Amino acid sequence: MLAVIVIVVAAALGAGIMTFAVGLPGSPCEGIAGTTRNFTIVANINGFNDSKNHQGQWPIMSVHRCDIVKVTIINRDTQTHGFAIDNYAIRGTEIQGGQTLSVPPFLASKIGQFRVFCISFCTVHTFMQNGSLNVA
Numbered sequence: 465m466l467a468v469i470v471i472v473v474a475a476a477l478g479a480g481i482m483t484f485a486v487g488l489p490g491s492p493c494e495g496i497a498g499t500t501r502n503f504t505i506v507a508n509i510n511g512f513n514d515s516k517n518h519q520g521q522w523p524i525m526s527v528h529r530c531d532i533v534k535v536t537i538i539n540r541d542t543q544t545h546g547f548a549i550d551n552y553a554i555r556g557t558e559i560q561g562g563q564t565l566s567v568p569p570f571l572a573s574k575i576g577q578f579r580v581f582c583i584s585f586c587t588v589h590t591f592m593q594n595g596s597l598n599v600a
């Protein structure tokens with residue numbers, strides 16, 4: 465029984481890695497070789513990429529469906545900031561002051577506009593709630 469459980473877990477983990485690499489069988493990205501899209505977000509006292517001085521959605525990251533998205537966050541502030549993306553990185557991550565962090569790359573398999581926001585309460589929090597990942 466234990467052996468069966470181990471095999472099932474191993475298969476699930478393997479499938480997880482394959483899902484990341486080529487898309488789930490039968491998924492919209494199966495057989496599609498997307499482009500890797502790199503984005504750099506600088507967090508500081510003016511928000512994400514100066515979002516405090518932008519109206520509406522900012523920053524905006526635009527990709528095509530089935531692209532692989534890599535986001536690097538550079539925190540040039542002294543305080544901690546957070547980073548999350550609806551649907552794709554919902555748990556989010558925190559970046560301490562002065563640190564740089566790369567979000568685990570993900571496959572943009574779902575079309576839509578997904579909110580990008582800070583999850584760590586900070587002095588410019590309200591200016592860090594309306595970024596967007598646009599998957600078209």
Ligand SMILES: [Cu+2]
Nearest residue numbers: 582584586589
């Ligand atoms: Cu914040």
